[in-house]
Amino acid sequence: MRYSALSILRNGFARQLGWTSAWRFPKPKAHYDVIIVGGGGHGLATAHYLAKEHGITNVAVLEKGYIGSGNVGRNTTIIRSNYLLPGNNPFYELSLKLWEGLEQDLNFNAMVSQRGVINLFHTDAQRDAYIRRGNAMRLHGVDAELLDRAKVQSMMPFMDFDNARFPIKGGLMQRRGGTVRHDAVAWGYARAADKRGVDIIQDCEVTGIRRENGRVVGVDTSQGFIGCNKLGLAAAGNSSRVAEMADLKLPIESHVLQAFVSEGLKPFLDTVVVYGAGHFYISQSDKGGLVFGGDIDGYNSYAQRGNLAIVEHVAEAGIAMIPALSRVRYLRSWGGVMDMSMDGSPIIDRTPIDNLYLNAGWCYGGFKATPASGFCFAHLLARGEPHPTTTAMRLDRFERGYAIDERGYGPQPNLH
Secondary structure, eight states: OOOOHHHHHHHHHTTTOOOOOSSOOOOOOSEEEEEEEOOSHHHHHHHHHHHHHHOOOOEEEEOSSOTTOSGGGSSOOEEOOOOOSTTTHHHHHHHHHHHHTHHHHHTSOOOOBOOOEEEEEOSHHHHHHHHHHHHHHHHTTOOOEEEEHHHHHHHOTTSOTTOSSSOOOEEEEETTOEEOOHHHHHHHHHHHHHHTTOEEEOSOOEEEEEEETTEEEEEEETTEEEEEEEEEEOOGGGHHHHHHTTTOOOSEEEEEEEEEEEEEOOSOOOSEEEETTTTEEEEEOTTSEEEEEEEEEEEEOOOSOOOHHHHHHHHHHHHHHOGGGGGOOEEEEEEEEEEEESSSSOEEEEOSSBTEEEEEOOGGGTTTTHHHHHHHHHHHHHHSSOOGGGTTOOTTHHHHTOOOOTTOOOSOGGGO
C-alpha cells in the first residue's frame, strides 16, 4: 500500500479497516546473499539501499529484539553536517542531503524538520574555532552562518547572555540542520526494505559466527543457523560482542549515553541549540517536551540506563544556558549504548576476515548519519570497495596513524 492523502481518505470511509502491516514477519530462509546483524537505523537503511541501489534483495536483517528497540529509538533526534575535517564533512553532508529527500524516497512521514542548529560560543578563541569550522564547511559547499550576540539574542532572548563565567557572544548556525522523528526513521526504512523483498527477522539473536577455511559462511541464531555469502555487522554498542564471535577485537568501547525529555510546554524554542560551555544540547519536540542530553556516563556499560551524576550535570548546564529551565520538570530519561571509537569517528570497512564487513564506532553521530551510513555500507557490501565519502573511515587507520580526530582528544574513546 502506498501512503497518500487519498489512502487516508479511502480508509476513513472504510472505518480504517483497509490498512495492511507495514512489513512482514517472515521465518528466516536457509541462505541469503547478505545478512545484516542489527535491525536499527543503520542496518535497515543498509538493507533498503542494497535493494534499491544495487538490486540485491536476497537480504536478511537480524534483530535480537523488536524494530526500534535500540539506539535508533534512544537519541535526541538531531541531524546536521557541521563538521570540520575532510574525513567527516563530505560524509555527513551526504547524509543531510539524503535526509532532505528521505520522506519521498521511503513514502513515509519521518517528520524531517530543518529548523536549524546553533552552536554557541563564549570566548574569542571559541569564536575563532567556529569561524574556522564554518569556513571549512563552506569550502565543501555546506551552509554555515556566523551569528553575533545581537542576532542570537533576537532569536532566543531567554538565554543567559551575561553569565559571569560563560557570556554568550554568538554562535555558528547551520540552517539546514534540525530534527527527525527517530521512531519513524526505523519504521520507514523497515517498510521500504520489506517492500523490496528484504526479510526483517525480529527476536532473532545472533549467538555465533561460523567460518570455514577462514571465511564467514553464516550465523548461529536463536532461530537456528542461517547461511550467507556476506555478513555485515551494524550492531552499534554491541559490535564488540558480535565481532568477538569471529575472534575479531575492535578498537571501540561501549558507553551509555543518556537523553531526557521534559513535561510539555508551549512553543518557545524553534531551533536546536548546542551549549558551548559544556556538553549540552536541546530542542523542543512537536509535543512540546524539551529534548536534551549531554555527556556519556564515562564508564563501560551495556545498560540502556545511566546514573544520577549525568542527570545533575545536564540539569546544571541547561540552567546555566537557559535559567527558566529551573522551573521545568523532567518527564523521563533513557539510555543508548554507544560504540565509542578511538578517534570519535566511525568505521565502515571490510574486516581482515573474508566475507565479514563492519559498520561501527558511531559515538555521538549515529542517528544523524543513518541515511549515509546505510547508503555507503550498502555500496561496500555490494561492490567490495568503499564509497568515495568513506575512504578515510578504514578499520586500520589507527594502526596507520590516519585518525579522524574531530575534537582533538587523541586515542581516548571516553573523551569523544
